[in-house]
Amino acid sequence: MRKKIEVLPKLLSAWTVLVLVFLFIPISLVFLHSFNYGGSFTIWSGRASTKWWGELFNGGVMYGVLIRFAVVVVAGVVFARITKRRENFSKRVSSLILPLTFVFAIVLNGLMTEWYRTIFDFAGIGDSIRNSFIAAFGATVIAVLIGGMSGVALARRPGGWTKFFMATVFLILVTPEIMDAIALATWFPRIKAIPVIGIIFSSGWGPFNGGINKLWVGQSLYSSAVVTLIVRARLSGLDEALEEAAADLGAPPGRAFRQITLPLIASAMVAGALLSFALCLDNAVISTLISEAGSTTFPVALLGATRSTIKPFWGVGAVLLFIVTLGALWFLAVILRRGGDSASKIAATFTGS
Template sequence: MTAAFPNSRRRLRAPKFALALPSMVWYAAFFVVPIALVVVYSFGTKDSSKLVPVDFSNPSTASYGAVFDETFFQVFRSTVRIAITATLLCLLIGLPVAYFAAFKASEKWRAIVLAAVVVPSFTSFLIRTVAWRIPLAPNGMFSKWLQDIGVVGENGIQILETAAAVQLAIVYNYLGFMILPLYVAFDRIDVRLREASKDLGAGRFATFFGVTLPLAGPGIAAGVLLTFIPMCGDYVTATVLGGAKGNMIGAMIASQFNQAQNWPLGSAMAVLMIGAVLLTLVVGAAIVWLTPKLMVLFEPLTQAWRRSRAARPRKVGTQPSSSSATADSVIHRALGVWMTLVLIFLFIPVALVFLHSFNRGNSFTIWSYAVSTKWWGELFDGAVFAQTALLFTAIVVVAVVARRVLKRRTQFGGGYTAWLVPSGLVLALVINGVITSWYANLFDFSGIGDAIRNSFMAAFGATVVAVALGGTAGVALARRPGAWSNAFMVVVFLILVTPEIMEAIALATWFPRIQNVPAVGYIFTDGWGPFNGGMNKLWVGQSMYASAVVTLIVRARLAGLDESLEQAAGDLGAPPGRAFRQITLPLIASAMIAGGLLSFALCLDNAVVSSLISEAGSTTFPVALLGATRSTIKPFWGVGAVSLFVVTMASLWFLVVILRRGGASAGNIAATLTGN
């Protein structure tokens, strides 16, 4: 009897990938298969009479031949040139900032610098892009000032709707995502290695290029991946600022699916874009791999120069230590000035959005030289807003006071009081919703109000999906790795690096194909309960990238924790389910909350996927704003942008608080924000 018992338990033991199985099914159904179908569509022909406008009766490569016409190829070359140039500029601009924050700034100032990078970087991508229409407007305030001082002619700045405007905005939009991984890489370098290099006689530049820069290689690679790949598929920047002269391949691909309904040609463009991106990355990796080997050829010359320099007699009375200190001071100040200028550059568009939301004029981009709150009054119902704000503030104040009072009592430990303020925030939202129904009555302007509500609803639903899938998959990767985990991590990596426009068109072409599938098709066509089919599509589309991010965060959290507690629970007879609920889940709770908050901020900002798969009744704020850019933008769009900005910053602040209470350093927080 006793011998049979372990055998039965062994037979009933779940496979190692059991917890990751929901993510496997989800990724297969909504990423792998749709992407594969895009490749298949590229070999079909256009047939507008069908729901899926592709005919496979005569497969051919004609779409690939059409791709290489002069118009497309010119846009393609321009896109690659803009992306490579912007990546190099982000690296050159961001590297001194990351270096200063990691090696020259104190712990306090390090956190301030990182916060100053994070705030504009995680402001809505679309809002930051639209904001550049303010200083670049030919009849704007900045343009008129340049005219007054004689820098530009009477026509003002002529940059909008050109490749130059796209280049500037792309560098700005992705600069923060280069700085953060670079900082993480510098922060992880053992300072003793740099000190040993200097002790052995290496100078500042030799130490930097021989020790610091090679050790920061993973951060440089991560920064390039986080910037170059999404730049190549950028759809928003070219649409908002590019015009005909600044078109990019992402916008051209989207137009083939939206306006032209030429899915085969759009699919061929997307496939070639992915191929070109991968080829560029391979060439870049080859250059990085060959550079050290080529430098070995010059090693004899380098050593000879060093020996001759060391043998050179020193002048009497020279004080190397004094000159070295002077040089260090100059470098420190130069890096500080550069960092300050970069941070000012990052905050200019954000500040302009705040300022122009109070513009008295009828245009968001043209300043009227008069301040007014009328656009705030047109968007929000003043009475409901005041009642909601007062009740919300009162509940949060009570939670803060209660936490301080209870912390003074010895019977209440930090674990009991740490969550009082976050719980107060949630309770304030619930009570406000029950008493005032603020979510239904807060907005006077129904169009923008509905778009903002849809944004929150889509982001919340996608976050729930992302945390559920990413949390369980992260646990499986950390605690039950096996042969399956390598293949699964490849899929996760592909989700993170695939240009967003590719994911968007894959889902946009996939949903029509499954609308006749029983149960599943009904959910994405008619919806369920109060949620229409478009909202369900948004949950799927926005959760893909977010769930991959949560997976990495939870996996990293568990990888740094000892398994002894979970093993002890199993040794004491606890079933796997109970051990997961009582041991593993509390260990990863902070990571899941952090991943959820980061997912919410990312989903709230989603514009590319949402613009291609949303439907009437599920239009989000970024999609509505993207449509509004085709005409004169009213200042109340700035009011809505500021509202979303405040919510996003609150989510990030909550995320930082949770990570800080878990003992995370500034470098760990930056790594979490970049998925490292």
């Protein structure tokens, strides 16, 4: 019996390793073939080269972006450590230094590179990558606003309506994406005739064309349901005593939410936002049916490129999106860890349980 008990963990460990190897071998091949010297992404030429990276990116501008980003982030880390040693410095403000530094680095580099347009030498792929990030960011903002408020309502105002609402949320999650895409493709032309709203989805507003606005709405559907579950799960496990105490002391509902509830769900909102961003970044089905000229995302452009020989620079773009996704998840784990969450709580936040 003891031998069986000792053998089982080893078998499970070996099985876990095999599963991870099986999952990550294709990803490793994408990294490898992005350095392929030949002109085909799928056929390895036997020689590695960075020429396709050089064709996609403007080397000088790219190095400048990386150096500025590194300098700003390092300065933020040093400043955060200095403020932690000072007793007169607010802990809440100190905890926001790193996220704000990260955002400042992104904005600073964006302003100096025409919002990352000049870092690409290959305009077609560069514009599709930029559109992917713009669409994912806008859809994430919508998802956080809708999903965050929905999660708070489900956790703090339960009632008969919650069953219907939760059924709707799960229906969104299980509905095939192709169904959502076809529905949106038939819905957007119908609302173009509606005053004001129709202009947003036809002519667009500001620097964003109608296709980008469609992508924001379409990609936020699934993400809103994900954020709703994450915020609801986070808030359901927290006692309402603090919020009730604030109400007893005469705090208006808005102030109680701003000073009590919002800090409690901040990590869940960040978790939902980053997961939403990762989900929207590589959305292909909805983007294919509702995107327009000038709003083509990277997955849509890649699907169009499969009709001929796929060049290795498409692998370079895929690697870039993968690195950004991993970076977002790592950033989320750091924020949750700094908030005092254990590994199990971080995993629960990721899964919305």
